[in-house]
Amino acid sequence: MELTFLGTGSGVPSKQRNVSSLALQMHQERDEIWLFDCGEATQHQILQTTIKPRKITKIFITHIHGDHIFGLPGLLSSRSFQDGNTTLEIYGPKGVQEFVESALTLSETRLRYPIHYQELHEGVIFEDEHIRVKSMQLVHGVPSYGFVIEEANQIGPLLPDRLKSLGIKPGPIYEQIKANEVVTLNDGTTINRDDVTGPMIPGRKIAILGDTLPYDRTIDFIRNSNVLVHEATFIDEDADLASDYNHSTNTQAVKIADEAQVKHVLLNHISSRYLRQDLENELDTLKQIHPSVNYVYDFDTFQIQKEG
Amino acid sequence: MELTFLGTGSGVPSKQRNVSSLALQMHQERDEIWLFDCGEATQHQILQTTIKPRKITKIFITHIHGDHIFGLPGLLSSRSFQDGNTTLEIYGPKGVQEFVESALTLSETRLRYPIHYQELHEGVIFEDEHIRVKSMQLVHGVPSYGFVIEEANQIGPLLPDRLKSLGIKPGPIYEQIKANEVVTLNDGTTINRDDVTGPMIPGRKIAILGDTLPYDRTIDFIRNSNVLVHEATFIDEDADLASDYNHSTNTQAVKIADEAQVKHVLLNHISSRYLRQDLENELDTLKQIHPSVNYVYDFDTFQIQKEG
Numbered sequence: 001m002e003l004t005f006l007g008t009g010s011g012v013p014s015k016q017r018n019v020s021s022l023a024l025q026m027h028q029e030r031d032e033i034w035l036f037d038c039g040e041a042t043q044h045q046i047l048q049t050t051i052k053p054r055k056i057t058k059i060f061i062t063h064i065h066g067d068h069i070f071g072l073p074g075l076l077s078s079r080s081f082q083d084g085n086t087t088l089e090i091y092g093p094k095g096v097q098e099f100v101e102s103a104l105t106l107s108e109t110r111l112r113y114p115i116h117y118q119e120l121h122e123g124v125i126f127e128d129e130h131i132r133v134k135s136m137q138l139v140h141g142v143p144s145y146g147f148v149i150e151e152a153n154q155i156g157p158l159l160p161d162r163l164k165s166l167g168i169k170p171g172p173i174y175e176q177i178k179a180n181e182v183v184t185l186n187d188g189t190t191i192n193r194d195d196v197t198g199p200m201i202p203g204r205k206i207a208i209l210g211d212t213l214p215y216d217r218t219i220d221f222i223r224n225s226n227v228l229v230h231e232a233t234f235i236d237e238d239a240d241l242a243s244d245y246n247h248s249t250n251t252q253a254v255k256i257a258d259e260a261q262v263k264h265v266l267l268n269h270i271s272s273r274y275l276r277q278d279l280e281n282e283l284d285t286l287k288q289i290h291p292s293v294n295y296v297y298d299f300d301t302f303q304i305q306k307e308g
Numbered sequence: 309m310e311l312t313f314l315g316t317g318s319g320v321p322s323k324q325r326n327v328s329s330l331a332l333q334m335h336q337e338r339d340e341i342w343l344f345d346c347g348e349a350t351q352h353q354i355l356q357t358t359i360k361p362r363k364i365t366k367i368f369i370t371h372i373h374g375d376h377i378f379g380l381p382g383l384l385s386s387r388s389f390q391d392g393n394t395t396l397e398i399y400g401p402k403g404v405q406e407f408v409e410s411a412l413t414l415s416e417t418r419l420r421y422p423i424h425y426q427e428l429h430e431g432v433i434f435e436d437e438h439i440r441v442k443s444m445q446l447v448h449g450v451p452s453y454g455f456v457i458e459e460a461n462q463i464g465p466l467l468p469d470r471l472k473s474l475g476i477k478p479g480p481i482y483e484q485i486k487a488n489e490v491v492t493l494n495d496g497t498t499i500n501r502d503d504v505t506g507p508m509i510p511g512r513k514i515a516i517l518g519d520t521l522p523y524d525r526t527i528d529f530i531r532n533s534n535v536l537v538h539e540a541t542f543i544d545e546d547a548d549l550a551s552d553y554n555h556s557t558n559t560q561a562v563k564i565a566d567e568a569q570v571k572h573v574l575l576n577h578i579s580s581r582y583l584r585q586d587l588e589n590e591l592d593t594l595k596q597i598h599p600s601v602n603y604v605y606d607f608d609t610f611q612i613q614k615e616g
């Protein structure tokens with residue numbers, strides 16, 4: 001699993017940062033890419049990466065502000081033009097479906113694939129045997145959502161020594177043992193998987209929040225995430241602006257990350273008023289609150305490691 | 309007057325060419341910029357130029373396909389964010405107003421300036437003492453329009469020798485003579501402007517056409533233009549594709565330019581299937597039809613010179 005930041009700016013595009021979009025690439029896990037927000041020119045940013053629009057199977061929209069949705073009609077058209085023909089799921093608050101359908105209808109754009117829309121609510125919005133996505137409403141003037149993506153725990157590795165001591169030689173039987181809680185061998189002996197595997201590998205948890213004021217209720221929601229993507233539109237010095245515009249400061253974001261004991265914090269949705277150096281100057285102070293905090297820039301990628 | 313090509317591609321953006329947009333900059337003439345079409349990421353292209361969105365006073369939309377309009381909501385928002393507060397006129401076919409209003413309403417975008425919409429019809433769509441814009445419907449499956457921008461003719465330069473022979477010395481009287489057909493001096497003599505000025509300077513004529521099949525009726529419309537911007541989505545070898553998709557080939561475009569006796573032909577809306585070299589290879593043949601023909605590329609600029 002890998003996060004690729006396609007747009008890390010706020011409100012309007014600048015030469016340095018495009019408006020919001022973030023790709024979660026899961027090539028090994030499920031050969032799919034999920035997109036979070038789709039500001040204008042997200043498809044143009046994608047042209048600079050190895051991402052193929054037809055691999056995008058789900059798009060999650062945090063809220064309906066233009067800097068998070070104006071890239072949808074173009075990306076959807078290009079996905080069709082570039083041989084995308086599998087169903088696309090769009091999860092978003094009320095208004096996203098109407099926006100997309102109105103743009104596609106008025107422009108007489110016909111797609112080669114169906115779109116399924118799911119209007120956001122709090123709770124589980126997607127779940128299969130490998131992964132679960134939950135959403136929660138934040139505080140941003142308009143309905144804005146955060147998401148956590150939780151991988152199922154995985155069976156620990158087979159322990160060769162244990163298997164050997166039970167007289168089991170490497171072969172197809174290994175896969176059978178891994179796939180079943182109990183396996184009965186030809187000679188009648190039963191093997192309990194727990195006896196021959198190491199400890200469960202905990203699934204990863206990724207938290208991606210939309211624009212928001214700092215909000216206590218997120219702490220439980222994002223608790224123990226491997227990585228948290230939190231907006232930090234303003235620096236602490238401009239806390240008044242943050243509050244006026246329903247945004248967070250860097251310090252506010254990092255405090256929440258600390259209380260929720262997340263492993264890594266990535267700050268995005270950065271106002272174009274700050275130069276790179278201004279942000280770097282903030283890091284010392286921020287790291288005193290949470291040791292693993294970083295600002296992200298367009299095209300940064302972040303590998304999400306498994307623990308244990 | 310200067311044309312700046314912001315997007316010269318066709319259908320979907322590529323690394324080389326963005327989707328359609330073209331700016332007519334008239335800094336000396338009226339301190340305004342007019343935009344023709346506004347594909348996605350037009351505002352991003354503008355960031356790479358000296359164009360200020362607040363100087364854009366009119367946007368002309370040729371037709372409602374996505375590659376010509378999906379950049380409107382973002383550009384309009386950014387114009388507001390970047391201190392644009394003067395009325396913006398949008399001229400476009402049916403559907404443009406609904407597209408823009410739907411996008412701005414659903415995204416809760418509030419602009420600091422009013423937009424006036426004018427639905428396109430054939431004939432004069434704008435006129436003041438300096439300039440006139442006419443539009444004409446083309447052939448592209450959906451209603452697609454072409455525009456000619458015609459500058460009024462200008463009074464020729466004052467002829468100092470003639471003025472001297474009439475005993476008129478340089479001074480504020482010069483401006484008066486230039487501004488009026490007849491001026492009566494203090495001593496009762498009358499000066500006819502025609503007697504003391506050189507020949508009329510013909511106004512420039514610029515023709516900018518939307519996507520279209522080659523169309524005979526355009527010839528009269530664009531006749532004698534200083535510059536013609538014509539789509540050439542395909543090369544002549546792919547004439548079947550051009551006809552299937554309601555587009556023109558390079559040869560078709562240049563033949564029309566030749567018949568209409570336009571001075572310069574600029575070919576845009578180029579399919580991403582062609583490499584730069586493919587296009588350069590076409591030029592020898594095209595120049596046999598019209599000596600001043602060129603392919604344009606993103607960020608190319610073209611000065612429109614006055615004649616005489």
Ligand SMILES: [Zn+2]
Nearest residue numbers: 011065067211
């Ligand atoms: Zn935002």
Ligand SMILES: [Zn+2]
Nearest residue numbers: 319373375519
């Ligand atoms: Zn087009």
